[in-house]
Amino acid sequence: MRKILLIFIFFSHFVLANNLPELGDYSSSKISENDEIFIGRQILFQVNQSDSIIRDIEIKDYLDLLARRLINVSTDPTKRIEFFIVNDSSINAFAMLGGVIGVHTGLFLAANSESELASVLSHEIAHINQKHISRFLAQQERASYQSTFVMAIALLLARSNPQLASTTMAGASAGSVQGALDFTRENEKEADRVGIQTLNNAGFDVRGARDFFETLKKANQFSGGAAPAFLQTHPITSSRINDIESRLKDFPYKQRIDSQTFHYVKGKLKALLGDRSDTKNILEENIKNKIYINEGEERFALAYIYLMNNEFEKSQEQIQWLFDNQKTNPMTSQLYINYLTKIKKFTEAKKLYEENLNYYPSNRSFVYGLADLYLKTQETEKAIKLLKKNVRRFSNDPILYKLFAKGYSNQGKKLLQYENLAEAAYYNFNLQEAIIRMDLAIKANDGDFYQKSRVESRLKQFQRERQIYTNNK
Ligand SMILES: [Zn+2]
Structure with a gap:
């Protein structure tokens, strides 16, 4: 607090x-x-x-x-x-x-x-x-x-x-x-x-x-x-x-079944927060004694805890249970891909990311994850291509711009690197930092005419915005 x-x-x-x-x-x-x-x-x-x-x-x-x-x-x-x-x-x-x-x-x-x-x-x-x-x-x-x-x-x-x-x-x-x-x-x-x-x-x-x-x-x-x-x-x-x-009384009775995602979100929070070994014991007991509101939620949480503890076999068992007993859900796929990444099966993980993105093209968890994995395995071109495909859909997402910046940094492209760091700062509501970064992009001097005029006009836009907020007296 x-x-x-x-x-x-x-x-x-x-x-x-x-x-x-x-x-x-x-x-x-x-x-x-x-x-x-x-x-x-x-x-x-x-x-x-x-x-x-x-x-x-x-x-x-x-x-x-x-x-x-x-x-x-x-x-x-x-x-x-x-x-x-x-x-x-x-x-x-x-x-x-x-x-x-x-x-x-x-x-x-x-x-x-x-x-x-x-x-x-x-x-x-x-x-x-x-x-x-x-x-x-x-x-x-x-x-x-x-x-x-x-x-x-x-x-x-x-x-x-x-x-x-x-x-x-x-x-x-x-x-x-x-x-x-x-x-x-x-x-x-x-x-x-x-x-x-x-x-x-x-x-x-x-x-x-x-x-x-x-x-x-x-x-x-x-x-x-x-x-x-x-x-x-x-x-x-x-x-x-x-x-x-x-x-x-004005509304008729409505039976509503909660989405599995609601339960998985709760499960993930259980795994991420609090004392991990305490939570693990409680979850194991709950599953053993069948004390739960939603079994999938408990097993999902447990799979994440095992994964964080590097208890790979146990994690895999829980993931298998989820695949066998629950409806297909992108969060289960992401969990499995995290497992694959952690045991260093990168090729399999990338393939699964690509397949899943065909089904869920607007799932940011997959976009971030795959771009990150491409960057990790030196496939910078692929990472940038994927990010370009998604930047229009998530044009105000700072993490996407940070991933771009990482890719361009790998390629030694200074203007593009700073431009994307500036956008990341801007969408993190840090106008001051955005202006500093965009200024560095202009000074980088390694862009073409089109890129240079783009960063210049963007910098002017940031400065105008700062004017509006500070000189509106
Ligand atoms: Zn209130």
């Missing part, structure tokens, strides 16, 4: 140090669209620097796809909302200014169904679509613009961690933050109402919303209070529960 909290302290320092309160329109205490975009980018920039963020592409893609399904049928399908995953075992999710939503790993692991997880996401999406945070700030008429901004920061802190917010107010009084939370309380019902509609539109079981409250209650009782962060930013009152209950 600490690390992610520090992010927000740094964020507030950054904002204050850059005199951000002078941004925007003085005459109203409203935060302009530009300011919001800027704040969103700053949050994501800080988030990207953090080592408490889960960057696993399969887990991230699962969340993004699930969220996209919900946003597409929400009140504002065109809204750009960015998600990030915090490595934190407490059950929490929080929406922030600038269209950014953070989700704790604890929420994934606690959710008993995909509908429960989706109910929390659609609630947070509703907070953003209904402009709850910016509307609140705009309502603070008596507050000067400066204190509004300090409030914005305090509110960000409050939403990520209420305990910390109460001790680090960064100039805002405790009372005003309490007010912010009270305001949130008033908005909870609206977010529930809008969120449940979205949940239903997307084909999930709306009862997931009520089930999640039960999950929270149990977590609080049995797991040493894993839920307070969520409860404090999203207070659950009895009138709120009554509201949800009466709303649920």
Whole structure:
């Protein structure tokens, strides 16, 4: 928890140090669209620097796809909302200014169904679509613009961690933050109402919303209070529960089977987080005694743990079970390819990657993995060809540009290497770094006319963007 909290302290320092309160329109205490975009980018920039963020592409893609399904049928399908995953075992999710939503790993692991997880996401999406945070700030008429901004920061802190917010107010009084939370309380019902509609539109079981409250209650009782962060930013009152209950009556009963990917994502998180040998013992016991919600989830987790422990035969046994007993799933293929790579069967691994990409051309885990393997085995041409094929589809993916840069570095092509490092920085929301790298690309002097004019115009675009964010007074 600490690390992610520090992010927000740094964020507030950054904002204050850059005199951000002078941004925007003085005459109203409203935060302009530009300011919001800027704040969103700053949050994501800080988030990207953090080592408490889960960057696993399969887990991230699962969340993004699930969220996209919900946003597409929400009140504002065109809204750009960015998600990030915090490595934190407490059950929490929080929406922030600038269209950014953070989700704790604890929420994934606690959710008993995909509908429960989706109910929390659609609630947070509703907070953003209904402009709850910016509307609140705009309502603070008596507050000067400066204190509004300090409030914005305090509110960000409050939403990520209420305990910390109460001790680090960064100039805002405790009372005003309490007010912010009270305001949130008033908005909870609206977010529930809008969120449940979205949940239903997307084909999930709306009862997931009520089930999640039960999950929270149990977590609080049995797991040493894993839920307070969520409860404090999203207070659950009895009138709120009554509201949800009466709303649920409007929707017919819907039996929904969770996707296997939901279970594999949970399995992978189990394997990656916590004490590995403890988890291994628990999983082995669960499988032996047949105590589980989803057998595939347990075996998937165990296969990854064995693989990380270099217990290859045991890992292979679990993978075989998954192939024999579960539907075909790209995550199982990726697991098997990881196994092959680890036992150095590179040719077989590459062949499987290529085959799988024919079936799942937009699967980034395969694209990253194959490009990386090509680079590892000195097939740079092939790596670059694969990346070129995918760069249009994932034009804002920093990892793709980093892989490009590695390939061009192997080939000694300086302009192209720096250009791609600049793009990687840009899509990591680090405009300053992007400008420095693009400048190096221009100075590299080993490109053709077309490449040179491309990097020059891109640099100008970055500089214009910086102007918009810093000179908008
Ligand atoms: Zn809420």
